[in-house]
Amino acid sequence: xxxxxxxxxxxxxxxxxDNPNKIFTLNYFTNKFNxxxxxxxxxxxxxxxxxxxxxxxxIETIPGAAGGVKxxxxxxxxxxxxxxxxxxxxxxxxxxxxxxxFLYMADIIYNPNIVRKLGxxxxxxxxxxxxxxxxxxxxxxxxxALMTANALNVPLIILRRDSKxxxxxxxxxxxxxxxxxxxxxxxISKRAINTGAKVIIIDDFMKAGGTAKGMIxxxxxxxxxxxxxxxxxxxxxxxxxxxxDYVPLLILDKVDEKNKLINIYANERLV
Amino acid sequence: xxxxxxxxxxxxxxxxxDNPNKIFTLNYFTNKFNxxxxxxxxxxxxxxxxxxxxxxxxIETIPGAAGGVKxxxxxxxxxxxxxxxxxxxxxxxxxxxxxxxFLYMADIIYNPNIVRKLGxxxxxxxxxxxxxxxxxxxxxxxxxALMTANALNVPLIILRRDSKxxxxxxxxxxxxxxxxxxxxxxxISKRAINTGAKVIIIDDFMKAGGTAKGMIxxxxxxxxxxxxxxxxxxxxxxxxxxxxDYVPLLILDKVDEKNKLINIYANERLV
Numbered sequence: 228x229x230x231x232x233x234x235x236x237x238x239x240x241x242x243x244x245d246n247p248n249k250i251f252t253l254n255y256f257t258n259k260f261n262x263x264x265x266x267x268x269x270x271x272x273x274x275x276x277x278x279x280x281x282x283x284x285x286i287e288t289i290p291g292a293a294g295g296v297k298x299x300x301x302x303x304x305x306x307x308x309x310x311x312x313x314x315x316x317x318x319x320x321x322x323x324x325x326x327x328x329f330l331y332m333a334d335i336i337y338n339p340n341i342v343r344k345l346g347x348x349x350x351x352x353x354x355x356x357x358x359x360x361x362x363x364x365x366x367x368x369x370x371x372a373l374m375t376a377n378a379l380n381v382p383l384i385i386l387r388r389d390s391k392x393x394x395x396x397x398x399x400x401x402x403x404x405x406x407x408x409x410x411x412x413x414x415i416s417k418r419a420i421n422t423g424a425k426v427i428i429i430d431d432f433m434k435a436g437g438t439a440k441g442m443i444x445x446x447x448x449x450x451x452x453x454x455x456x457x458x459x460x461x462x463x464x465x466x467x468x469x470x471x472d473y474v475p476l477l478i479l480d481k482v483d484e485k486n487k488l489i490n491i492y493a494n495e496r497l498v
Numbered sequence: 499x500x501x502x503x504x505x506x507x508x509x510x511x512x513x514x515x516d517n518p519n520k521i522f523t524l525n526y527f528t529n530k531f532n533x534x535x536x537x538x539x540x541x542x543x544x545x546x547x548x549x550x551x552x553x554x555x556x557i558e559t560i561p562g563a564a565g566g567v568k569x570x571x572x573x574x575x576x577x578x579x580x581x582x583x584x585x586x587x588x589x590x591x592x593x594x595x596x597x598x599x600f601l602y603m604a605d606i607i608y609n610p611n612i613v614r615k616l617g618x619x620x621x622x623x624x625x626x627x628x629x630x631x632x633x634x635x636x637x638x639x640x641x642x643a644l645m646t647a648n649a650l651n652v653p654l655i656i657l658r659r660d661s662k663x664x665x666x667x668x669x670x671x672x673x674x675x676x677x678x679x680x681x682x683x684x685x686i687s688k689r690a691i692n693t694g695a696k697v698i699i700i701d702d703f704m705k706a707g708g709t710a711k712g713m714i715x716x717x718x719x720x721x722x723x724x725x726x727x728x729x730x731x732x733x734x735x736x737x738x739x740x741x742x743d744y745v746p747l748l749i750l751d752k753v754d755e756k757n758k759l760i761n762i763y764a765n766e767r768l769v
Contacts (some may be wrong), residue, residue: 228581230510230548230551232504232547232586233503233504233507233544233548234507234544234547234551236504236505236507236508237507237508237510237511237544237545237548238552238554238636240508240509240511240512241511241512241515241549241554242554244512244515245515245614246611249611272506273505274508275502276505277508277509278512281501281509282503283509283512283513304634310518312703318659323656325664325666326666327664327666329666330664331664331666331687331689333655333656333665333687333690334653334690337644337647337653337655337656338653338654339644339647339648339651339652339653339654340517340520340648340651341693342644343516343648347570353591356550365636365637366636366640366656366658369637369641370638370640370644370654373610373613373640373641373644373645374610374644376608377608377611379615380610380611381610382605382608382609382610383558383608383609383610383638383641384604384608385604385608387637393598393600393602393603394600394604395595395597395600397603408757416602416604419604419605424510445592447643461653462698484741491696
């Protein structure tokens with residue numbers, strides 16, 4: 228079947244978009260669309276400019292024998308601002324406050340539309356780094372971490388709170404959770420991570436940073452390098468956290484249970 | 499900024515594709531692309547035909563005041579076959595066998611590329627049903643369930659193995675897990691699900707069906723109707739499971755620890 232330029236560009240964008248950060252050879256498209264290499268090259272130039280003009284991410288051509296074309300989802304500063312402010316607005320609804328000054332967030336952190344965008348914001352922040360895995364710990368951070376991994380086209384690693392028999396031999400560590408004030412365990416199958424890998428850590432919430440510190444310690448067991456840490460929400464207090472370099476999307480300043488007030492805002496460095 | 503037809507179709511497909519099952523008005527595109535309604539209508543006709551010709555899903559126009567256009571990800575039978583057979587091949591690698599005749603699957607069920615496709619296969623299977631939520635239980639089924647929810651454009655509900663203080667008041671039930679032979683608990687915040695909702699249940703693995711049965715019982719607490727159950731892998735034995743109607747993607751016939759043999763195949767009804 229022969230497809231016209233109109234259609235080729237649409238289909239090319241769809242395929243690249245469905246497979247972020249995956250390299251496709253020009254041959255893949257010449258076969259798929261039954262078109263000459265020169266036509267596909269021109270299609271790519273048009274698609275590239277279009278993505279840039281509309282700020283919908285970046286199409287990159289990679290020269291050489293292992294070359295081809297790939298799509299990098301990049302969220303612009305304006306869109307980041309809009310997305311994060313929208314999430315802040317939702318999180319500021321007074322009826323989210325749960326006794327103990329917690330915030331009910333399940334409807335947001337499990338909403339595919341929202342977490343897909345948050346994942347792309349993280350991918351944008353860590354774009355350009357060589358990353359082998361996205362690492363998170365169960366449960367609440369999984370959707371955001373998965374969408375980050377999807378945008379970066381790398382596998383997700385989920386650290387478990389207990390070791391399951393179906394994982395084979397595991398590595399376990401203990402860590403102090405600042406949120407609960409308790410010693411907790413996390414474990415992972417020995418075969419889950421290649422030695423010497425480069426990883427980013429993604430989680431939904433950070434208070435003192437104990438859980439993130441636990442994940443960093445776990446990565447040391449695999450001689451893995453943590454090249455970035457992203458959290459959806461970091462609390463403003465304590466300002467001095469156990470870990471230093473991390474990228475929060477939102478800062479939670481205050482949950483005032485008595486007056487039903489929530490103060491949460493976007494990380495100013497990102498918007 | 500005025501965008502030519504070439505570009506408009508590409509951008510339209512990208513936007514629809516990024517937001518499966520979300521309805522966009524024609525006005526949205528006339529504003530975004532600074533183009534006449536008639537031009538956008540023609541673009542949609544071209545995009546629609548293209549998706550059909552390339553079997554990349556379906557673009558649907560909804561008439562009337564609340565109308566517009568949406569993209570429905572539909573995986574063709576051929577693609578379903580290819581995707582499922584590829585997963586079977588991976589799952590048949592002998593070194594996946596863990597003492598106790600379990601299969602190591604974390605690298606597959608947490609791989610965004612794979613689970614995105616499996617989620618779209620589930621969305622295809624349950625397409626046409628009115629669905630308010632996708633429901634799963636932590637942990638291993640979350641990535642597949644999230645991608646299913648993403649393709650269907652509905653929220654994900656994650657049932658927890660224990661009740662967390664940050665969820666507010668919860669509903670808990672006990673159920674018998676056929677895999678572990680133990681009584682287990684699952685719980686969910688009372689506010690997570692609207693009364694009378696229609697849900698589909700998605701999980702990674704089903705042996706006797708006890709966990710799925712537990713999820714069905716939990717849904718009764720919310721007067722919710724289960725309109726479908728999808729599992730990535732169902733074991734062949736026991737053939738008589740606690741639940742009747744479910745859609746497995748793969749059937750696991752045998753894990754022979756001694757001879758290092760795994761027999762797993764795609765559900766014939768889907769391919």
